[in-house]
Amino acid sequence: MGRVPKSGLSGLGTHAFARRGSALILAVVLTSLLALVGVLFILTTRIDRMATSATAENRELNLALDTVLAQIQELLVADLPGVGGNQAYYDYPDANNVWLASGAPYEAGGVYFWRQISNVAGLPASQTQNVRIRVVGEREPIGADPNGVETNAGAAGDGVGDARWFPVPGVMSSKGQPIYAAVRLIDNGGMLNVNTGYRFDPGDNNKARVDGRSQLQVNVLALATQPGRPATAAHEAALLGARANNTASPAALDLAAYEREVIWRYLERPAVAGLDANTPFAYTPFDISDELETRYRFILNQTAVDTRLENWGLFRQNAVRTPVDSGGAELHTWFRRVAGGGLDPNYAYRAVATTYNMDRILLPKTVTTDAGAQLRRMVNVNTADELTLRAVITAALAEADPNAFGVVEKAIQITANLMDYIDDDDEITVIAGLSSPYYGFESPCIYLSELAYRQTKDPDTGELRTSYAIELYKPYFEDNDPRPGDWKIVIDNPATADFELDIAWSGSRRFHVLLAENAAAPLTRDYVVFADPEEPVDTMPLYGYNRRTYATKTVQDLGQAAFEAGATISLQRQVRSAGRWVVVDSRRVPDTWITADGVARSLQRDIAPHKCIRRLWASEAQTSIPGLGNAAGNYIDTQRPEVIQAHPANKPLTNIGELGLILARNAYSIPEGATGAECLIDLRNPAYRRLFNYLTVMDPAQNPGIAAEETRIMGRVNVNTAPAFVLAQLPWMQYGDATPFEKARAIVEFRESRGPYRSIGDLMQVDALCALAFDGRDNQHGDVPRGPDLTPDTARDDFEERDLIFTRISNLVTVRSDVFTAYLLVRIGTNGPQKRIIAILDRSRVNSADDKVRVIARYPVPDPR
Known part of the structure; x- marks a missing residue:
């Protein structure tokens, strides 16, 4: 046998070693693969667990939002007059409306406060009234604040604290953590409705366009210009066009049709027999997308979203793009944007504009007439019968002063005088009284x-x-x-x-x-x-x-x-x-x-x-030469110069404020020298202020196709929540102002110092609104400048002039609201996942405790970018 070479032995050993190394590598690779598979399995399991957890958290957050929203809806239902027990008729942020937040902050000593933040969790008033504002981070952990003197949550999401956290009752996370919520609920009635308003031009020759009868006379054109600058014809055309398919069509200029088919149809397209529902409608009012953009994080602007409303008005200007993240100068600038009152060039219009608001002509309580009729809606003085008027006037007088003497008799007399003032005949109205008949005051006056x-x-x-x-x-x-x-x-x-x-x-x-x-x-x-x-x-x-x-x-x-x-x-x-x-x-x-x-x-x-x-007669001691058939040289009582306009108009009232022209007593037994306060329904007399919670001329049922029981009115302004800028856009509210928004600011200052207006009649306690009684001017519409007195009387500085400003705005203001914006923020634990939404809530169809508040929109608020 041959010898095996040495080198061959050496190579054989090397190959064996190589085979052993490959096996080791293979083992390592396989082990690594197994480990990787294990890791992937673990990661997949963890991802699944995280996804499951995220899904569960999202579900829990939604459940919390549903719970809080349902709680708010219950509060809104219970707050309605006649539904809850002894509810305040008005809507104003106070102890009777703890759920309602102030629309704007105030400043004291260089520090900013909310007069009231929303309280839907039964927090003590010390934690929800006059609360100091501080900047709150988007995901700032919920910290302890036992005294509750500061805001610790930002429900709206603009970076400024506007709420306080509270645990959502009955809702816990799957991991046993409490779920917290923060809520801010504000009133859309304190804003200018861009779908119902239009223009107020005191120089308009057409008296029907300056008398305060229509929501179209609320000057929303102010939202298209810088503070203090008048709107132009281009601004007007742009607004009308935007609400009419962006065209300059005849429909855009037909304000009567717009009022009939949009405002009094509550933005719902009227059904027309034989007309296909897909046929384009002549009008395109601003919609919920405009509303949600305007409400987004209070005054933040979503730069990636452009709406029709933003393309018309100055809504991007003075809005912020990212939340406030520090105090000092940045918070001060925010305050000027929110509370500037329209006088500050930094004022943000998006905080005072809405596409959707509503109130109703509801009575404070059910009134029963002598005929047994049950009344729940305010009574139109121009169409009501004797029994109906008597019933509600009696209720109003009794509500103003439950201890007053002779309320029923006074109510009967006012009813008779009111009916004769309005009707177009010359027959004296007679109403049976408790012991004798009562007679109205009817023309001709002789x-x-x-x-x-x-x-x-x-x-x-x-x-x-x-x-x-x-x-x-x-x-x-x-x-x-x-x-x-x-x-x-x-x-x-x-x-x-x-x-x-x-x-x-x-x-x-x-x-x-x-x-x-x-x-x-x-x-x-x-x-x-x-x-x-x-x-x-x-x-x-x-x-x-x-x-x-x-x-x-x-x-x-x-x-x-x-x-x-x-x-x-x-x-x-x-x-x-x-x-x-x-x-x-x-x-x-x-x-x-x-x-x-x-x-x-x-x-x-x-x-x-x-x-x-x-009844001012000369004394018998005064020598007078007869002047029969004329007034030349006639006696004039210079010691008693006061004049009283006492004359039936024999036509319907245009404004409910015209109640001040009605006699409150028997015209035929007025004593000598009686004053206006003794003869007329004196609108400054608190005894008559509640009449405006029972009587109206702003009646939806007077419009074609509207049901007789309809109570909703769009576009009016709640004087309890509107800022001065909004109030100043009402008809004639800037007439004669010595300083910008003088009367509007006086309304705000009055409610802040004395509390809410329980009736629009309380506005007559604001001295600035009554100043025309002392200005020594006629204030006629034919004067230069044009004034608010549209009648050709020659009575200067009388009660009619005193009441003129109130009269002109009386149809367009209210003390109630039925549409609100809710900012809701919920969070799992003190620093866990959170979710934020905006909800537009409408209770205008709630008439009993069983009815539901409509959620017009529920929109998840995206993070600011």
């Missing part, structure tokens, strides 16, 4: 204005020869002549025969003279002159009568009538429906006035404009 006589004595026979005259005055050109057979003069003489004579008007439009003439003591030749220089030439278009009808003016013969010392001369009017006569005016002849000296004497009433109702 007064005894002058008594005159001239008496001589025959020197031979001693016979008295006397002429007697009675002048009647009808102050208002628009009043018709008295209907024959319905008016009469009655002379009740204490010693001689009484006398009655039906009045047959034969003088001028406003003056009528009844005369018993004795040739030995004549009056006609020297003292009867029919003249009325105040009568305009164009009486037909102004007052509806032809001047030529009165071309021939004559006195009415009194025949053998005479009045003597102590006689009572009364003007009586027949009330046909009651079958009786009512004394509408009277005057007693002074005891020592008649003297047989041949001198013609006159006893005159002050018939200066708007003073007849006050």
Whole structure:
């Protein structure tokens, strides 16, 4: 056998070693692969566990949000008048509305505070009222704050604390951790509704566009310009176009159609028979996407989102892109954006604009009429019947002062006067009272204005020869002549025969003279002159009568009538429906006035404009020359200059604030010298302030196609929550302001110092709103500058002028709201996962405890980028 070479042995050993090394590597690789598979398995298990945990956490957060949202909805239902027990009628952030947060902060000593933050968890008031604001990080751990003097949560998400954490009751995480929530609930009624408002131009010649009757007169155009700068025609066109398919179509300019088909349809497209639902609608109001962008994190702007509303108004300007992350200058700038009041150039409009708000004409409580009808909605004074008006006026007076005496009787009298002020006939309203009937105050308004006589004595026979005259005055050109057979003069003489004579008007439009003439003591030749220089030439278009009808003016013969010392001369009017006569005016002849000296004497009433109702007669000691048939040289009481506009308009009220023009007492028994406060529904008198919670002229049912029981109204402003900038956009609210937003700021300051407005009538306690009673101006719409007085009266600084600003805004303001924005933030544990949403809540269809609040939108809030 051959020898094996040495080198071959050596190679064999090497190959064996190599085989052993490969096996080792293979083992290592396999082990590594097994380890990797194990790790992957563990990672997969952990990822699955994490995903499962995240899913569970998300589910738990959603459950917490659902729980808190349901709790808020229950609070909103229970807060409604007539649903909860003794709920406050108004919505204002206070102890009666603990769930409602203040819309804007305030500053004190260089520190910023919320007057109230939302409390839906029963926290003590010390932790939710006058709470100091601090900056709160997006995921700042929940720390201990036993005193609760600062905000420790940011529900809205703009980086500024606006809430306090609380544990969600009955909800725990799967790991046994508590789930916390923070809530901020604000009122959309304190904002300008960009879908219902439009423009207010005091210089508009069309009075129907400046009288405060429509939501379109709320000046939302202010949102398109810098503070203090007027809107332009381009701004107007852009708004109208945006709400009408971005076109300059005729529909865009048809405001009446827009009001009818959008505002009074509550942004819901009206169904039209035979019209396909897919057919484009003429109008495109701003929608929920605009609302959610505007509400996003309070004043943050999502730069990746552009809405139609942002493209029209100045909503990106002064908004911030990222949350506030430090105090000092950054927090100060935030405060100016939120609380600048419209005067600060940094003011952020997105905080005061909305596309959707609502309130309702609900009564504070159910009222039952004498006929058994149950009333839940406010009563339209222009359409209501006697029983309905009586019931709600009685309830309003009793609510204002439960201990007041004679409430029922006063309510009956106001009802009668109100009905006669509105109706278009000349029949006095009669309402049966507890012991006697009550009579309304109806046109024509006619007064005894002058008594005159001239008496001589025959020197031979001693016979008295006397002429007697009675002048009647009808102050208002628009009043018709008295209907024959319905008016009469009655002379009740204490010693001689009484006398009655039906009045047959034969003088001028406003003056009528009844005369018993004795040739030995004549009056006609020297003292009867029919003249009325105040009568305009164009009486037909102004007052509806032809001047030529009165071309021939004559006195009415009194025949053998005479009045003597102590006689009572009364003007009586027949009330046909009651079958009786009512004394509408009277005057007693002074005891020592008649003297047989041949001198013609006159006893005159002050018939200066708007003073007849006050019964201001000259004293018998004052020598007056008769001026029958005219007012030249007539007596004027300079010591009592106050005027009272007391005249039935015989047309529906335009504004509910016109209640201040209605007499509160019997017009025919007003004492001499009575003031406006003693005669009228004095809107500054707290006794009448609750009338505005029961009476209205803003009635949805007056619009075509709207159900009689409808109560919802879009676009009004809640005076309890609106900032000064919003209030200043109401009609005439900037008229005569010495400083910007003077009246609007006064409204805010009043509620902050004295508490909420429980009725819009409480606005009349704000002195700045009543300043036109002392400005020495007529405030007529024809003046320069144009004023808010749209009637052609000549009464300066009277109650009507005092009430003008309130009257013009009275249809467009409220003390209630039904739509709110809820900012909700929930978190697992003190520093775990969290979730944030915005919800738009509408309770305008809630009428009982069983009804549900509508969630108009529920939107997860993305992180700011």
